Structures are given as structure tokens and as C-alpha cells.
Amino acid sequence: MKNALIALNLALALVLCGIPVALADNSATVGISARGEEISITVEPSTWDFLVVSAGGLSATGISSFRLTNNSSIPIDVTIAGTDLRGTGENDWVLADEPEEDAYALDAGLSDADNLYDIPVTKIPSILVEDLGATSNQDFGLVLSAPTSISDADVKSGDVIISAVKT
């Protein structure tokens, strides 16, 4: 009987001790949010007319003529590549390392400390900018080295391919 009473008292004490703890408002609300990774770039302006170029001549856009913007939520690596220039005439201008007859060369340059057009643009992508931060931008320019001799004077056009990938 005595043991039963002691046990009952202990149980009651435990329950009474627990009530204030249970009644206390120890909860808090924490707002959480998340955003999925997204990759996005823009190049502005999207076109450029080098106008009339003379054989063996150079035509530059200006080192800050284009603005590449990383609209992603992540840092990115960006490459640049070119294509042949095609027109209505018989001969295309082939994109080459050095200008030759009906072959042109293209170089890109970043608006940075040296402002040099030191990135050769070929059909194989070359690194333009590495680890460009989220919502950052980079200005750049292009210089076209015209063919040493030109078979026809038709207007020719091609593409510059700007590719981005998550760093």
C-alpha cells in the first residue's frame, strides 16, 4: 500500500511538472524560400554591320560595343565561335585563322585592362569569359580582318555563336 502511494505521488509530480512545459509557447515560425537554378544570357545589340570592308583591311566594332549579361542565378562560362560569311555571290568568305583570298579572320576582345582583341574566333568555341558572376555583365568587341582578295562584292552575313554553361 505504501509503495503504491509513493508511486502515485511520483506519477502526479511528473505530470504536474510537465504541464507548464507543455503550456509554454516554445514554437516559432521560420519562413523558408528557395529558387531553382536557371541559366540565361543576353547579348546587346544582337547585330552589327561592318559596312564596306576593303581587301586586306581591318574593321573593328569598338571594344565595348557589345554587352554580354549573365541573367542566370549562377556563375557561368561563356564561349564564342563564328561561321563562314555567306551571301548571294558564288564565293563565301571562309572563317580562317588568318585572312586569305575569300577567307576572313575574326577576333574578339574584352573591355578590360588591356582592351586587346586577343581572343581568336574560330568555328570551334573559344573561352570568352570564365566564371561570369550571376547578374554580372561583360563588354566586348569584335575585329574583322577582311580577305586579302575578294571575288565578289555581294553583301555577306554570318553568325557569332555565344554559348553559356554553368561554371
Added chain:
Amino acid sequence: MCYPKRFWIQLSVWLIICLLMSACYPMVAIAGSFSASPAEFKVSDLSVGQKVERFLYVKNKEDYPQAFIISIQDAPDDNRRDGYEELPDNDWIEFDHESVIVDAHSSVPVTVYVDIPKSESWMGQKWEAWIQILCATSGMFKTVLNVRLLIDTDSELTAADTNLSTGERVALIVGGVGGVAILSAVGVWYIKKRRREQPAQQCN
């Protein structure tokens, strides 16, 4: 200083002309703005022979519809994730659409199917390929987004890899149980036979 009324009229006309010209002057064009999400896929513990699908969202951020071309490309050697090799065959990756037209300020899901042929040599591999999204409607600058696709194949065959149909599984179970029952019956019959024979031998 007092200007004649004619001066103010001429100034007003020029101002109006300037305003009209500035309004009509074409705005600087931007290479078609779009995005892809996610920027990187990881398909982990993929069982060879098991086709899985993931969703890639292409969003058109322009005020006009844009066309996009989706393809799979080799990840260049110098820009792959550490430990990942080139995907042996790009045909293992397919899309439900290889080109899509996305309305202004809309996004479209593209289903990406990963289907690695069932072969022991493809187990326990790590491969990387790039899903390329090309904006077909941009100007001289063609903007391309590359989404990394990382594939880790499982190094062990799982139950699913056996590719047995439900009927085949039932047949296997029934066959197994039946086999055990027959063996047991034969065993019991043999023991009983021996017991019957033993007293007869003792009598002799």
C-alpha cells in the same frame, strides 16, 4: 531678350520633329532573351536498361514568340565535371521535342529521356553530356545555353534490372514452390520405402 513669335513656332516644330524621330528610331535589338532550368541535371544510381525521364523548362522572356532547337552535344574535354567521362553514345538521350516555339513570356517543358542499354560494361559509369538550347530567332549573335547532364549508372543489378514481367515472376515462384514440393514428396516416399524394407530384412 525678346524673340519674335515666328521663332517660337519654328522651335516648337523642330522639337516635335525631334520627339517623333526619337520615338520612331529603332530600339537596340537584343539577342533573343530566354532561359533554361535547371542549369544542371544529375541522374544518379541509374540502372542500365531502365529508361528515365526528366523535365527541362525553356522560358521565353521576350514579348514575341521564339523558336528553340534542342539537341545533345558532347561535353568538351576541358569543361567536364571532375570524374565524368564523355557519354559513349549521344543517341541514348532523346527529347520529346527537338524544336519548340514558345509564346511570349511563357515556358515549355521538354521531356528528356535517358536510356542506357543494358550491358555490364555500362554499369558503375559517370558520364557527362550537354543539352544545347539554341535560340533560332536571334540575330547575328546566336545565343546558346548548355545544360549539363550528369549520369551515374548503378554498379549493381537491382531487382528491376531483371526486367521480368509479373507473369514471369509468378511462374518462377510457382515453379520454385512446385519443385520444392516434388522434392519433398520424393524424399518422404523414399524414407517410407526404406522403413518398409527394413523390417522385412530384419525378419530374414
